[in-house]
Amino acid sequence: MPQKVLYWKGCMSRFRTKSIADSIERLLTLIKVDYTTLGENEGCCGSVLYRTGQTSDALLVSKRTIDKIISLGVEKVVTGCPGCFRTMSQDYTNTFKSVPFEVQHISQFLFNIRDRLKDHLQPMDAKVVYHDPCHLGRHMGVYEEPRALIKMIPEVQLLEFKYNRNKALCCGSGGGVRSAFPEVSLEVAKSTLGELPEGTEIVVTACPFCKYNFTEANAKKIQIMDLPELLLRAWGG
Structure with missing residues (x-):
């Protein structure tokens, strides 16, 4: 089957x-x-x-x-x-x-199957900012599910960019920009990271391209993670 x-x-x-x-x-x-x-x-x-x-x-x-x-x-x-x-x-x-x-x-x-997760997530004392990917947010309307999953992790403090959800700033990599104009792409990523709230320890996104570009542009050496990576860490993985 x-x-x-x-x-x-x-x-x-x-x-x-x-x-x-x-x-x-x-x-x-x-x-x-x-x-x-x-x-x-x-x-x-x-x-x-x-x-x-x-x-x-x-x-x-x-x-x-x-x-x-x-x-x-x-x-x-x-x-x-x-x-x-x-x-x-x-x-x-x-x-x-x-x-x-x-x-x-x-x-x-x-x-949708969060009950399988919630009892296994261990406390994580960290200030986390979620970045809304353009395709996931503005184009597909998925804003709350990633945030809800992050909030399931005990002791995590979820912070927000000033511009979030449908007003979120781009990571700079989409639409072929990273491939065609890498320098422009990285400048956009640096600009977006420059808007992080004070005290941010981990930037979490839900897009491989966002993680890749933010990691390349990350002068502050803040942790950049994708949502499943964060959840797995909280599980103990």
Whole structure:
């Protein structure tokens, strides 16, 4: 019988922020989720192709990806990448009318089964700021689930950027900017980090690209973590 959940890693977590993929897989195992992956057969969702106007290539890549997912017989795709989440949720359905599987960001998925997490999270005395990724927040409207998961960790103090949720500042990496204009991308990241509240110890985001760019621009040496990494640390992982 096929697993009902596919964990889609995304290109960033497969190649540049592997600790995020490792953390998600460990969490899914700890909370006893029956999941599968495409392994080396995963490929790309086509997000950057859509964002940069390469429509023909985007159609080819997305059709290939949809066929791979359908072949597994899964009911739900879970990803830690907001770019993949947006692409599979919006671009695929806009292009192909419908797809025979549900797509969720990992924060939504974990929030919906948070009872499996809450009794295992250990106290963490830390001042944490959550950064809203553009694709996850402004484009997909996911703001509260990541915050709710962070608040489940005992003793964590959740702080906020002055500009948050739909007014959040960008990390500077999306839409092909990091690839085409790396210096501009890093300046944007530095500017956003410059808005951190006083006393911030950990910046938590829910996007591999945000983590990658903030880490590159992090002159203050504040901890930069992805949400599943924080949850796994609180679990004791």
